[in-house]
Amino acid sequence: MSRKMVAGNWKMNTTPAEGRALAQAIIEHANPTVPIIFGVPAIQLLSIQDIALEAAHFHVAAQNMHEQDSGAYTGEISAPMLADAGIEYVILGHSERREYYGENDELIGKKVLNALKHGIKPIYCCGEKLPVREIGQQEEVVGQQLKTALFELDADQFSKVTIAYEPVWAIGTGKTASPEQAQAMHAYLRGLINENYGSKVADQTTILYGGSVKPVNASDLFSQPDVDGGLVGGASLKAEDFAAIIAAV
Numbered sequence: 467m468s469r470k471m472v473a474g475n476w477k478m479n480t481t482p483a484e485g486r487a488l489a490q491a492i493i494e495h496a497n498p499t500v501p502i503i504f505g506v507p508a509i510q511l512l513s514i515q516d517i518a519l520e521a522a523h524f525h526v527a528a529q530n531m532h533e534q535d536s537g538a539y540t541g542e543i544s545a546p547m548l549a550d551a552g553i554e555y556v557i558l559g560h561s562e563r564r565e566y567y568g569e570n571d572e573l574i575g576k577k578v579l580n581a582l583k584h585g586i587k588p589i590y591c592c593g594e595k596l597p598v599r600e601i602g603q604q605e606e607v608v609g610q611q612l613k614t615a616l617f618e619l620d621a622d623q624f625s626k627v628t629i630a631y632e633p634v635w636a637i638g639t640g641k642t643a644s645p646e647q648a649q650a651m652h653a654y655l656r657g658l659i660n661e662n663y664g665s666k667v668a669d670q671t672t673i674l675y676g677g678s679v680k681p682v683n684a685s686d687l688f689s690q691p692d693v694d695g696g697l698v699g700g701a702s703l704k705a706e707d708f709a710a711i712i713a714a715v
């Protein structure tokens with residue numbers, strides 16, 4: 467089973483009309499053989515889902531969801547809503563959710579569990595900030611994020627989770643982790659998964675790299691043995707760039 471995947475995170479960009487044009491242009495330019503995920507604003511989930519369903523290998527992700535099934539949580543969307551709409555993936559724990567909306571790994575762990583309960587596959591984002599990297603504590607910090615948010619899951623649940631390692635200092639900054647830095651962290655995380663769930667689960671877990679992935683650096687990053695593809699922000703908004711990144715995987 468291939469671990470390869472490329473996911474785009476459009477963040478709070480594109481109107482519904484722009485989003486439809488972007489998805490169509492990407493599908494025209496790209497010829498994927500592995501899952502490609504469009505992480506789109508909530509208002510576009512259904513329209514991009516309609517487009518993705520027409521093309522092989524394209525899927526849609528929400529960029530967030532609430533940890534409860536329903537209730538008085540104005541402005542939120544829930545896992546049952548996503549599941550009923552046929553949305554297969556949800557991005558959880560993105561560093562922007564952590565930074566601007568105070569999400570921590572306890573909360574993200576609840577969201578992961580609720581997504582799984584409703585058959586939605588979480589793309590769990592983790593990653594250290596620059597000061598942590600500067601003192602060489604990145605493995606401890608990112609390892610702890612996984613332990614808190616994910617390692618209460620049983621092996622069957624965990625096997626449905628995609629990990630996205632996104633060093634915060636590389637997101638939207640133009641600074642990319644070197645292929646060696648990405649590989650070192652991915653290998654470390656796969657080792658932790660091995661310790662907790664055994665080698666079969668570890669070997670099958672998709673671990674994406676995110677942080678200023680572009681056509682110019684995608685091949686070098688994706689050729690590392692434990693880097694299974696990318697979670698792409700800025701470059702996922704340009705059809706030709708995203709298609710080139712898809713080609714690199």
Ligand code: PEP
Nearest residue numbers: 637638676677678699700
């Ligand atoms: C992201 O938003 O997950 C991301 C990696 O952004 P960028 O590619 O723009 O750094």
